[in-house]
Amino acid sequence: MQSQGQASTDADAGTSPADRKLLIDGQLVATEASFPSVNPATTAVIGHAPDATVADANAAVAAARRAFDSSDWSTNVELRVRCLEQLHRALDEHREELRELTIAEVGATRMLTHGNQLDIPIGIVAYYADLLKNYSLTEELPEIESRGQRHRRWIDKEPAGVVAAIVAYNYPHQLALAKIAPALAAGCTVVLKGAPDTPLVTQALGELIAEHTDIPAGVVNVLSSTQVAVGEVLSTHPDVDVITFTGSTVVGRRIMAAASDSLKRVFLELGGKSAMILLDDTDFATGAMFAAFSICTHAGQGCALTSRLLVPRAHHDEIVEQVAANMARVSFGDPGDPKTYMGPLISERQREKVDGMVQRAVAAGATLVTGGEKVDPGFFYRPTLLANVAPDSEIAQEEVFGPVLAVIPFDDDDDAVRIANNSIYGLSGGVFSATEERALAVARRIRTGTMSINGGNYFAADAPFGGYKQSGIGRESGVAGLEEFLEHKTYAAVIS
Structure with a gap:
């Protein structure tokens, strides 16, 4: 409406x-x-x-x-x-x-x-x-x-x-x-x-x-x-x-x-449906903070944002709790205020699309941890975290273009790579590990145009940007x- x-x-x-x-x-x-x-x-x-x-x-x-x-x-x-x-x-x-x-x-x-x-x-x-x-x-x-x-x-x-x-x-x-x-x-x-x-x-x-x-x-x-x-x-x-x-x-x-x-x-x-992978040896607190604030950048309206968070199955609940705590710290509102981190979605049409995808994800079995709410006036949408997401579900496969993070558990490095590559897209992604060598070994197996290692920022005028597969x-x-x-x-x- x-x-x-x-x-x-x-x-x-x-x-x-x-x-x-x-x-x-x-x-x-x-x-x-x-x-x-x-x-x-x-x-x-x-x-x-x-x-x-x-x-x-x-x-x-x-x-x-x-x-x-x-x-x-x-x-x-x-x-x-x-x-x-x-x-x-x-x-x-x-x-x-x-x-x-x-x-x-x-x-x-x-x-x-x-x-x-x-x-x-x-x-x-x-x-x-x-x-x-x-x-x-x-x-x-x-x-x-x-x-x-x-x-x-x-x-x-x-x-x-x-x-x-x-x-x-x-x-x-x-x-x-x-x-x-x-x-x-x-x-x-x-x-x-x-x-x-x-x-x-x-x-x-x-x-x-x-x-x-x-x-x-x-x-x-x-x-x-x-x-x-x-x-x-x-x-x-x-x-x-x-x-x-x-x-x-x-x-x-x-x-x-x-x-x-x-x-x-x-x-x-x-488009993109990029995955951020937290390997089991990484500092989960750092990865959780990065994941929460990244997906809320420009209210999630970025094709290269990591909208899937892949986490070790044994640490799923622990990491979800940390991500939720960080999302609660995301300030949203007047974009002109220098202290505001997240602004609105571009239109009511886009907000309806985002909300519809979140509601269908919950109906399909994902757990709504936080968010999933429209905030008026304006076209704001509360930072949203979905846990226990199935890798083949709509919310894990389709681009949302909103502040919505889907957490998907994996069993080992091979499983993480398989899930990350389980997408028609291949635009961006990230890997966190205690050792750059291990993170890079995983990153090199993922078919995507840009990769961030332990939070590294590639974005600059001299860095080629584009995607594999149907990302362009x-x-x-x-x-x-x-x-x-x-x-x-x-x-x-x-x-x-």
Whole structure:
């Protein structure tokens, strides 16, 4: 059931002018229709976003195609470096304005904006500007002899073309900048579509690009829309060469199928059901604290969060008690308060999904230790711990995207690895052990794209991020993130 505040926003859709504009072909463009953006902590409308149409999407793709084919963006490395440095400077100078908008629209806590929600993503732009200065776009191969002649061979790394970048709501700065920064560094042009739950944050990025950089017209286009058809244009348009998408695995499958008609290059960063394993020799108190606070980060709305906790069967009840005690210490409420650890879920729709999965888990035999409650006003959900979870159950197999931790017992290291790998996903995970050697031995047997050993933090602009299996295709960040947007062309010339 919708709250009164949410119901009023639905009636408000399209009746108010947008507070921000689309960026298409270098111009900030107003739209006839708008849609409300809601503060998930209060359900109040914080502004209205431009509601792009299919015609707007087609115009954005056409602009990106012209900019790629007709300008020197794809070949002018010095220009690209300068523009990325300008974008980084603009983001830095508007950091506090972006921080307040992120807290209000995303529901991210103030402390989180000083990390993965804002400050770290801003650094991604500087990373790729610096990388481009030293990255060789030409690679020499050894000379060979063929048909009585010497042949010089080399590889040029060229931009892949027009990129459609579609991002999710949970970390909009991180997701947008991890796509457009390497794409621009590579020499591609971009159409960026923000999530309809967090449109103002993405459109603010478009305004900074238009007003504070020398990025040529059409090189970056930024859309927000409630229309599914706009996303379909981006994933099927013949002038789009690359699709990079972050979101659910269900939608990722549809995008991959839609892109197959024209054999577009597809990069997908999708769902996760990552496992944290506490081996029997570890300090359970440390592992329990890490597990409890990790799953409550951004109210559990993170694809790489460890939502399954695998524990030795003999110590199940002991560890569950420790995790529950730590969850009781998680402060949640006003995300603007510097002392708040956990904010709200993004919407009532998402809260209903989370609560439904928890209730079904209990009906299926899991023990509800703590939580499982909605908290009003806003879209808050109390940190939730489920014990004695069956490895094949829905709550152990499906992504919840909420502050819900499922505790699953195992018998030995082999059993822990089997349970961890018992998933269609393979995005992240963690292992705790008294010895790094033992933890690493287990981690190396788990098919997942990132692993944390005893709480190690891999997240940074230079670290490739992505998944195995149905958690996605390709890698974001690091050198690998740049190379997602490059084509390799091989040359050979007879040496006279």
